Amino acid sequence: MKTDIQIAQETEALRITEIAEKAGIEEKFVEPYGFTKAKIDYNILEERKNEPDGKVVLVTAISPTPAGEGKTTTTVGLADAMQRIGKKTMVALREPSLGPVFGIKGGAAGGGYAQVIPMEDINLHFTGDMHAIGAANNLLAAMLDNHIQQGNSLGIDPRRITWKRCVDMNDRQLRFITDGLGGRVNGTPREDGFDITVASEIMAILCLANNIDDLKERLSRIVVGYTYNEEPVTAGQLKAHGAMAALLKDALKPNLVQTLEHTPALIHGGPFANIAHGCNSVMATKTAMKLADYVITEAGFGADLGAEKFLDIKCRMAGIKPSAVVIVATVRALKHHGGVQKADLQEENLQALEAGLPNLLQHVENITQVYGLPAVVAINRFPTDTEAELALVEEKCKELGVNVALSEVWGKGGEGGISLAEEVVRLCEQPSDFQYSYDLDMTIEEKIKAIAKRIYHAKHVIIQPPAMKELRKLESLGFDKLPICMAKTQYSFSDDQTLLGAPQGWTLQVREIRVSAGAGFIVCLTGNIMTMPGLPKKPAAENIDVDSRGVISGLF
DSSP: OOOHHHHHHHSOOOOHHHHHHHHTOOGGGEEESSSSOEEEOTHHHHHTTTSOOOEEEEEEESSOOTTOOOHHHHHHHHHHHHHHTTOOEEEEEOOOOHHHHHSSSOOSSEETTEEEESHHHHHTTTTSHHHHHHHHHHHHHHHHHHHHHTTOTTOEEEEEEOOOEEESSOOGGGSSEEESOSSGGGOOOEEEOEEEGGGSHHHHHHHHOSSHHHHHHHHHTOEEEEETTSOEEETTTTTOHHHHHHHHTTTTSOEEEEETTOOEEEEOOOOOTTTSOOBOOHHHHHHHHHHOSEEEEEBSSSIIIIIHHIIIIIHHHHTOOOSEEEEEEOHHHHHHHTTOOGGGTTSOOHHHHHHHHHHHHHHHHIIIIISOOOEEEEEEOOTTOOHHHHHHHHHHHHTTTOEEEEEOHHHHGGGGGHHHHHHHHHHHTSOOOOOOSSOTTSOHHHHHHHIIIIISOOSEEEEOHHHHHHHHHHHHTTOTTSOEEEEOOSSOSSSSTTOOSOOOSOEEEEEEEEEETTTTEEEEEETTOOSSOOOOSSOGGGGOEEOTTOOEESOO
């Protein structure tokens, strides 16, 4: 069986200028990066501001499992299927982080015959966006420490610095460090640490900015720490935002590539969904909406994380209203939620499947009843799935008024997603009453509890004393009207990754609260979530290589 990278390398890509022409992008807005990728000038949005918007379809999933769900694969395959049935369609995806690429998760370019290409470039350096974000992040860190070194006229308390440096790699050694050692000329000694680049607030800002002026304004609002008098210090006060915006001016432009079936795709931005808001950029989504009748986009991890943040944060800030939602699941993953070990998932087990189905059904119920959006369940079919198992999933979903469509895009490309595409088109014509899961005028505590109880189905919420102290501080500083970005394990509705299915009667523990004033949300950290992952015992990097011709192998 061919690997993902072999399939991608055997596909003859069209020149990116042809893809741009197919998408209806004028040559003056296309900045090629080689033959198969390009930047799209964001001025295209200003020129087309009076043109109608296409419909947005969100692809999300059940809570992730080691069995895999295939959300990106389904997103790409659905777009190809939409193209096959004559719909002008674009894909809008996030850029992969090097951390997961070299770690355990792998890349994020789809799989099988439903991929975006060139997958090697997309999964590695691509057009340099990640490096630009890291440079802007670390410039701010350098200017912050230099301000303290050069007299500290703002009165910054080195013990209250909240801004970290970043690197786009899983490197647990950098989580907690002491720097500024070696004497007076080498800085002020203090405890410090690194985040992974995709967890940087700069990434969230880039993905939520509407234009370069908005980007610069958001950068200026970043809170980097506090003074001895407990007043917040911003990047604007350090006069760093102009230079940071200069570093990011090209990174703000969406990246144009193509699927294996030459459907135009915009890939831009990559915030983690269990730490940040987990969606591709507003610029890319809005550009796609001006170019296509249907925009197929995805949000990271399960619907309780990526979809909740897409709907409550991104849609709210950008004024986007999705027309339909696709919830991806596999029979194998549902059996895992029902207690079956990974090695036994290929065997028919209706009892375990029924035990795991509440995870899917709770996601479905959240989308249709909390958010008021039409939805379809896409079963990413595996050869070991039995007819009885598929029938059980369909029966339970129909009890909630939601149809099930089999997706076979991994093996068949767009052809394997036609039934899903037809259902999506039908849903897009249905009336809907889209609403958010909470109101911005609620208190911070009320918003946290709304997400915990309405989306996670927690029974109780405990905000631990240090977090409550910070909450009160943020309220006093006027940050109480911001949306909430929950940082939680992706593997469970709860904050405990071992609680599979749809746990009931549990208590959410909020251990830390911090403000991302530039991004425009409040981050609540729960459980043992970390902003710098580590590599596994056997990193994916061990299997990646390049030959004498420059051909890369081992990516997936």
